[in-house]
Amino acid sequence: MKPTHEGVPPAATAGGAAAVTGPAAPRRGARERLTPPSWLALLFLLPALLLLGFLVVYPIVYSVIRSFFDASGGSFVGFDNYTGVFQGHDDLVAVRNTVVWVVVAPTLVTIVGLFFAVLTERIRWATAFKLVVFMPMAISFLASGVIFRLVYQQDPDQGVANAALVAIHDTFKSGTTYPGAGPRTGGDQLVHEQGGAVLGSAPVSAGQTALLPLVKVKPEYLPKDAKPAAQPPAAKAGQVTGTVWFDFTKGGGGEQNKPNAGEAGLPGIKVEALRGGKVVAKATTGKDGTFTLKKVPSGAVTLRLPKGNFTASYGGAEWLGTTLITPAIIGSYLWVWSGFAMVLIAAGLAAIPRDALEAARVDGATEWQVFRRVTIPLLAPVLVVVLVTLVINVLKVFDLVFIIGGGDPNANVLALEMWTKSFGGGNDPGSGSAIAVLLFLLVLPAMLFNIRRLRQERK
Amino acid sequence: MSTADGTDVTPDGAPDDGGTGTGTAAVAAAPGKDGAANGAAGAPRRSVASRLVGRAGGTVVQVLLVLVALFWLVPTFGLFVESLRSTEDNGAGGWWKIFSHPSQITTSAYSSLLDKPDFVDSFWNTVLITVPATVLVVAIASLAAYAFAWLEFPGRDWLFLIVVALLVVPVQVALLPVAKLYGNIDIGGFKMYGSITGVVLFHVAFGLPFAIFLLRNFFAAIPRDLLEAARMDGGSEWTIFRRVIFPLGGPAIASLGIFQFLWVWNDLLVALVFANTGAQPMTKWLQSQMRQFTGNIDILAPGAFLSLLVPLVVFFAFQRYFVQGVLAGSVK
Numbered sequence: 096m097k098p099t100h101e102g103v104p105p106a107a108t109a110g111g112a113a114a115v116t117g118p119a120a121p122r123r124g125a126r127e128r129l130t131p132p133s134w135l136a137l138l139f140l141l142p143a144l145l146l147l148g149f150l151v152v153y154p155i156v157y158s159v160i161r162s163f164f165d166a167s168g169g170s171f172v173g174f175d176n177y178t179g180v181f182q183g184h185d186d187l188v189a190v191r192n193t194v195v196w197v198v199v200a201p202t203l204v205t206i207v208g209l210f211f212a213v214l215t216e217r218i219r220w221a222t223a224f225k226l227v228v229f230m231p232m233a234i235s236f237l238a239s240g241v242i243f244r245l246v247y248q249q250d251p252d253q254g255v256a257n258a259a260l261v262a263i264h265d266t267f268k269s270g271t272t273y274p275g276a277g278p279r280t281g282g283d284q285l286v287h288e289q290g291g292a293v294l295g296s297a298p299v300s301a302g303q304t305a306l307l308p309l310v311k312v313k314p315e316y317l318p319k320d321a322k323p324a325a326q327p328p329a330a331k332a333g334q335v336t337g338t339v340w341f342d343f344t345k346g347g348g349g350e351q352n353k354p355n356a357g358e359a360g361l362p363g364i365k366v367e368a369l370r371g372g373k374v375v376a377k378a379t380t381g382k383d384g385t386f387t388l389k390k391v392p393s394g395a396v397t398l399r400l401p402k403g404n405f406t407a408s409y410g411g412a413e414w415l416g417t418t419l420i421t422p423a424i425i426g427s428y429l430w431v432w433s434g435f436a437m438v439l440i441a442a443g444l445a446a447i448p449r450d451a452l453e454a455a456r457v458d459g460a461t462e463w464q465v466f467r468r469v470t471i472p473l474l475a476p477v478l479v480v481v482l483v484t485l486v487i488n489v490l491k492v493f494d495l496v497f498i499i500g501g502g503d504p505n506a507n508v509l510a511l512e513m514w515t516k517s518f519g520g521g522n523d524p525g526s527g528s529a530i531a532v533l534l535f536l537l538v539l540p541a542m543l544f545n546i547r548r549l550r551q552e553r554k
Numbered sequence: 555m556s557t558a559d560g561t562d563v564t565p566d567g568a569p570d571d572g573g574t575g576t577g578t579a580a581v582a583a584a585p586g587k588d589g590a591a592n593g594a595a596g597a598p599r600r601s602v603a604s605r606l607v608g609r610a611g612g613t614v615v616q617v618l619l620v621l622v623a624l625f626w627l628v629p630t631f632g633l634f635v636e637s638l639r640s641t642e643d644n645g646a647g648g649w650w651k652i653f654s655h656p657s658q659i660t661t662s663a664y665s666s667l668l669d670k671p672d673f674v675d676s677f678w679n680t681v682l683i684t685v686p687a688t689v690l691v692v693a694i695a696s697l698a699a700y701a702f703a704w705l706e707f708p709g710r711d712w713l714f715l716i717v718v719a720l721l722v723v724p725v726q727v728a729l730l731p732v733a734k735l736y737g738n739i740d741i742g743g744f745k746m747y748g749s750i751t752g753v754v755l756f757h758v759a760f761g762l763p764f765a766i767f768l769l770r771n772f773f774a775a776i777p778r779d780l781l782e783a784a785r786m787d788g789g790s791e792w793t794i795f796r797r798v799i800f801p802l803g804g805p806a807i808a809s810l811g812i813f814q815f816l817w818v819w820n821d822l823l824v825a826l827v828f829a830n831t832g833a834q835p836m837t838k839w840l841q842s843q844m845r846q847f848t849g850n851i852d853i854l855a856p857g858a859f860l861s862l863l864v865p866l867v868v869f870f871a872f873q874r875y876f877v878q879g880v881l882a883g884s885v886k
Contacts, residue, residue, distance in 0.1 A: 131705055133705070133707035133708060136705035136710075139701035139705065140698050143694050143766060147759060149735070150759035151720055153731065155728070158727050224622075227627060228626050231626070234865055234866065235821075235837055235862065236822065245629075245633060245851075245855070246629050258650070487724075497822075514826070518733075518826070530726070534724045535723065538722045538723070538724060542723075545721055
């Protein structure tokens, strides 16, 4: 800045000096003052041009050249570094994930943004809502990454995503299961195990009752609302009743294969009546472990407690496992960027001329048609800008994948692979440069889009 | 450049800045739009969309949006609560246990984190990187933007086109070459590679295209009469820049400064490549603690929360200024 300051006075004095020389000079001086000399502009531009030249433009050229040389930089390898990006399983995963990211993430974010923008027009607390959704834009991807590592933890007692999934799952499907429990063996052998299920040993027919004792029920799986086991209720015509209970008396004692006092009924167990391998009736045990199978056809049936009663309960999704890891990280990206799309699109919506919409309504269009045929086309320029910005951003996505993926090759993307190859132990600046140049080539259309828009604006 | 040209560019140019630029652009432009959208929503007219939704039932929308807002708040809230519990409590159950056991709240994780000199150093490094990188971008870009808007020189339009082209260049393309370039700079024992200076200069260079673009559009909208009057009065270009342009550009400069600040503060990649352990900002330090994620939650949760606290405070504190700045640039 200093040099510029010192550079100015000569320009100012030039006019003054010229005034002495003749009548024509003052006019020249005045004009000179209104249009300052171009070398002055250079001084103003110099710091910016130096930085852009050395740290942005020169590196692009260098990267392009470097990408044609091998890891050591000694020998020319042509396009080998480029073809190398598409070879090998891990590299292809990175390419595939980048394609998934570029196709899915911007579209999803734009749709969600549009959805929010439309809905917020309806509420009074729109500003508060927008601030909340926009807030993640202000924080770092690193912090977002840590936040979502916590959200996606596998254990439903740790990660809120799985806690929510399990809660929803258990609401719609009875979550009561008894992992590890099995039939009471010995004594009368009322029940036995078969392929993970527990079967009643003796066939029963309508009007009869059955006792199905289980053991090895782990205390943590015993529901709090379980009541002491009861004798099976009397079976009416066409019914089979019975009791499923934990055949174990605390402190010992009690008769095996009988629901003694102090033994707990097992609620929520599914009971099936089978004939010839087909399920003919179904029931679920109550709090005291009793069940009633209704409309059992006459003839002998076998009772079965299916395997599902004894498998571990639903534990949520494997968010950071092989298949879900990229969708999970895209989910966190959605959390960060939806606010951006929403706010830009909301501004676009507010700017749509009312006349166009009214005209369509007068012509008898339904609200959906107006939205689809008038609003969306009028919004198109904004939507395109949002999409293009997001595509450029998604190509560069590094931090989120690096932090949430934690080095998992299944989550890899090109921007991360570039870092790994060049700095993260890959030790191959040739391949790193090739990936960087590929990323650069992928943003070129966006660059042309920007330039074209600028030129249109100037005209 | 004519006045007509200037007024032509601004109404379209400024609101679109957010769209064309980098991620930071979004942060700046958006709150402005927020204000604009709200202003319009308050007006008597109702858009198609609102009517469409109106028929679907306002209550459903209200409930839905409350759920969405909760969905957006819960993850950050979870991090915050996690940072306020002991390692044992966190290991024993999720953060929501705090509702049934409010006595679990403790600031011990924060006090032990703040006792770590590494972390405290990295905090100051973040400040030492962010503040100069912000000030320099604003200073250098406003000089250049003034030249692009109000000084005549051959090739001006072409040069500006190049700056616009550079808007979208991914930082990845410059990491290796600049690392090599920095590696060659060793002045009297000062090594550029690994230093705070190196990180700052890289951020400045990559912040410039957008900064110049934004400020040029803003400066170009300043009435020509003002400048010509100042020039007639014998003011030098430097004086005009300092006394007329810079103060008038206040709002745009403020919004530019805020998102450059956020951008640099939040960066991980550049620091990862160019900063050594002595110069590392918080993001890099926290990243180095990620290897043992579950074992290190007592460091990561308060660390991540502290690192996001400053951007949040900046964002909310300057939001009004910010909105005014972008609106001033877009409406006129």
